Amino acid sequence: MFSQSDLKELFKRRRMPLTHQRLAVYGELACRRDHPGAEALYDSLRRRVPGLALATVYKTLKTLHEMGLIIRIDSPASQARYDADVAAHHHAVCTACGRIADVRDERLDRLPRPAVRGFLVRSCSVNFRGLCAECAKAPGSRAASKSRNRRHHNG
Numbered sequence: 001m002f003s004q005s006d007l008k009e010l011f012k013r014r015r016m017p018l019t020h021q022r023l024a025v026y027g028e029l030a031c032r033r034d035h036p037g038a039e040a041l042y043d044s045l046r047r048r049v050p051g052l053a054l055a056t057v058y059k060t061l062k063t064l065h066e067m068g069l070i071i072r073i074d075s076p077a078s079q080a081r082y083d084a085d086v087a088a089h090h091h092a093v094c095t096a097c098g099r100i101a102d103v104r105d106e107r108l109d110r111l112p113r114p115a116v117r118g119f120l121v122r123s124c125s126v127n128f129r130g131l132c133a134e135c136a137k138a139p140g141s142r143a144a145s146k147s148r149n150r151r152h153h154n155g
């Protein structure tokens with residue numbers, strides 16, 4: 001995580017002011033472990049940050065991501081999600097409800113870097129997809145019934 005003075009300096013280099021609203025978006029993301037999307041962040045911030053617009057949250061997340069200060073996780077079940085923890089780690093994504101959990105496994109950090117023509121590979125993050133514990137046990141969950149049907153058809 002970056003301190004307020006780090007952020008101030010980084011924004012200054014970009015010739016952008018670190019507004020109260022931008023700082024609030026980063027601060028909220030930094031204290032959450034659920035990898036929220038823009039709307040979830042907006043929901044928890046709007047009461048505390050008067051005048052905050054959803055568009056500002058989107059724009060701030062985009063800027064922070066471009067600056068390399070946060071990680072973006074694309075989820076098949078929801079809109080883009082974000083993480084203020086930029087240290088090397090991986091994720092498990094629930095394809096039914098969109099829940100995202102951190103995965104820390106040294107073996108994944110040691111994955112061989114493939115040679116990609118015309119590309120300098122610098123880091124790698126693995127997304128595992130499946131069902132979270134709650135969706136796996138929910139009898140009515142779409143993903144669970146889909147896999148039951150498949151098993152049925154296969155005989």
Ligand SMILES: [Zn+2]
Nearest residue numbers: 094097132135
């Ligand atoms: Zn789930």
Ligand SMILES: [Zn+2]
Nearest residue numbers: 083085089102
């Ligand atoms: Zn994470």
